[in-house]
Amino acid sequence: WRTLGNSLKQGENLALLMHMHSGLGQIAEAERASRAAIDVLEALPPSRELALAYRTQASLRMFNRDSAEAIAWGEQAIALAERFDDRETLAGAYNAIGSAQIVSDYARGRAALERSLAIAREAGLRLHVANAYTNLGSASGEVYQFLRADHDLSEGIAFCVEHDLDMARLYMQAWQALTHLHLGRWSAVADVADAVLQHPGVSTVSRLMALVAIGRLRARRGDPGVAEALDEALELAAQTGHLQRLGPVHSARAEAAWLAGNHEQTLIEARAVYDLAISKGHPWFTGELGFWHWRAEQHVALPPWTARPFVLQMAGDWRAAATEWERLGCPYERAMALIDGDHAAHLLALKIFDQLGARPAAEMVRHKLRSITPRERERTTFDGLTERERQVAALIAQGNSNRAIAAAMSVGVKTIETYVTRILSKLGFDSRVQIATWALEKRLATSPPRSSR
Template structure:
């Protein structure tokens, strides 16, 4: 090479050609920092930013490049979206760098020669459609030691030395725990939506009125930036709630129809979400396209075994499906979610799933849709039936988590079964999954599915129908609909007797006994539970024996025979511990707490209820949690801990309201009436008691006998603080309130700021004619602080550490725990380290097992089934 040419090469200067950004990039601070650090590492020379279409890879690469201009001689942006021939890659790079061809060299050779001495960063944008040109990048890197490449695309290049950084959608709000509006607006997905909405409509603002709808739109669109921008542009015409209604299918729309109309200066593929997804879909081979379409039947994700079962053709090896699934993950059309100590879950973003579903529907002519949905329904029916016995075993906590993960799939399977007259599958599935609904508090939804199945397929009888009747009755009983529950249990008893199924007959008798307790027919309840116990002992059904013993103990307490109740309850607890039935252990502890309250042993009762609550929290048993919280509130009041009673009662009421538990709401109103009485707010207390009495009368929910004396004393105390006329007016006003108004009334009860030392003993009625003052102290020692006692009982773990242990037991990663608790992932890591150290464990699996054992994973509970 001549000296002149060498000098020309060395002196050659390239100009940065980074396009100016018209809008800001939001919520990517951590990504920018992470990639910036990667690119400054000497060994990182090829970095691929991979992710689904519309996630913002191009904008992220440009933002990162803008922060690196001082670290490279030149940064050059090379757009490849318009290139489909891999052989044109050298030409495109040369054009971006303004390098001309030479007659005595290939363009690739000339690029190597000219770029070799330069500290250059090339950004190759949208590489996926020329993936076959990846080997050329290896040649360039080998020839140019100072060159670094950033590649954006749907998938990694799979080259030696490549570093992949997966770009995720923007962080989302937790719909179950929305923060204040100002904080909500700082969450990246919400922040982007609001900014782009304001670009479309200058007066748009995030407010208390539209905050929930905006948050749900962001979640519905999975935090995908392009989808958020396209949706935000619609607020010019549609307010957030109207937009949300259409995104979820209202008014004949679907989300893909709405997510159109992007800016004209965007590439055509980014002007509609459908165009963008077409771009990705057309890069798949036919086998991958088929699997992509089939995976649309999975709602909320699924496990790999589910994909292998549902999407595998007859005679095809499972490994073939696995390889296609890997390819879809690699191309960022399917997202893989890692769960510790469990099968990973595969997930289509919701907008992507809707797109795939439209293609599956188009495949109707070849029968692919029907066959895939049928296999999906069969798979999840069999999964529910496998889980059914485990929900009363030592593995119930683990199975509850697994069923929760696939709850959307159960819903989708039942919907398809109903729409396609699949009577057997619908009855089998709903009849197997109802205990999950019961334990997790899905009362209303579960009842709707079960009642629909019973009415739609009324021609089907026998055990199949009877099992669904049991579930419908249990959930109806949980919502105080005793009329429907009793009818369901009586019909199931007839069907079981006709089939001579002794075990099932025992279940129906047990459940009718639970109804009798609720309706105040305690002698009848005792007789029904005795019949059930006799059958269960004959069959050697330990789970059933424990249930009947617990219910006999409850019935004995209702008959004021507390000493007789204790042996039943203690035997029940012993059997349940032997079986590892943590749900049952919690219920037996609850009933032992009720018995000890009746015996006035309040410290011991509080401990029983505290242990029961811990287990129920671990299982996610909302009804059980509400019961235990209410019981603890009442005992805390008797112990003089008024502030604690208020907090426990409030948490219980929130759960009762969520479950629409009429009896539980009545009990909560009575708790707040007691607190109001203690605060000398007699009129407020009378209104609350009147509202509770109205609920009890309307739904035939009489007081338990052991509650009657205490209730009468409370009523007498309230009456001494009011004239007869004032009491009657307040009482009737309370009776006239709606349920929502009555719950709102509890807000008028002030929260005590400190523990008051002189709570009245519940068994001592006021005798003065004046408005009573609380001057009669409880003559028993108060227990140690529940918070300290809990810390000692749980290996020295703090409240936050116990919360983290519970979430670990639910299979959540540190990232998901951090999101749920609104803390950093590093903070969660520190909590996990502390838990392992304090408990002397070495794995998260040990934490999970310990949480279930300790129980982290209605005054008297008469349990169905």
């Protein structure tokens, strides 16, 4: 087109070339193509092609987690696309904006991505429908909203299967493997990740994320092949230079090193892109990489916007951190918080690790438990409850209902329900009978439960 003197088509094709390079992990080439497209098209009158070029630049800035720049370019794209009623560029621009916003403002970013999805569906733009599902799922996963990611990815994969959109499907399946990992569905991780890795012609980014999933699974299970997967993942991520790829890889490698008892390597991995994560204002990468500094006994000052579960745990509030991880549906991370707790927390962590098949972490907890003396075990288990919680446990052991306990303690029934829930969580129990038995063993209550009448 340049030879023919058609600058409009030249600029359009340069913009489209950006996506090809980006999908192959050729970020420098993608940057050059995008900038060249803008240079060519800005020399011409405003056009839908220029809107496309702005949208591709928004996508690149989003990939690099330059959120403010991504939003600015996306807004320019929207203004021009609306002028020319270009639904395709509108869908793409809202996608880029939403994916950039979701890192720091989940609700706002998700709303923009859902708008992208709606525009694409209404216009019959199948590829953009797939792209919207892709970023809803992957971006949700990146900020540990795995329960939402699970739904988005399932819907998106089904759409791609129906319409033969393999490239988007494979990337979503790679993220689905990671989602299964964090939601505790470990038996499904390897099958999903292997299906991506064995697919001929799979894109670089899809392969990379599948390698992170399989490498992290192997590390957590204590299986062989951890270095094989995560070394290749690092090689692929390094080609991009993007935090979006480097963050997950170095976090996985830091965890693998820590589980292997290599604190020096843990610190190397945690430091690798920690400053980059802070410079991009990424709460979750900053939090996880800071957490691995902390696990390797290296203090870091976390920014105030760091993801809450990591802040809580590093501040010593393991119980609140465990509650946050439970709310997010992440059992392994919950157990990792519990290992910083008391004897009862250790027992619950061990139960979770054993259920998952997390052998290295389970062995760490067993070692801790073996090192605790009977007197220390008694004290830490007993002191895991507050005085009021111990009082509730004693009254349960005496056969009282929540209503009777509320009357005895001069509080509302809802308050007692909250106490009971906390006791069950802290002691790792599933029923009031277990609470009653425990309270009797600890001599909090001296009379056995009364018979129901």
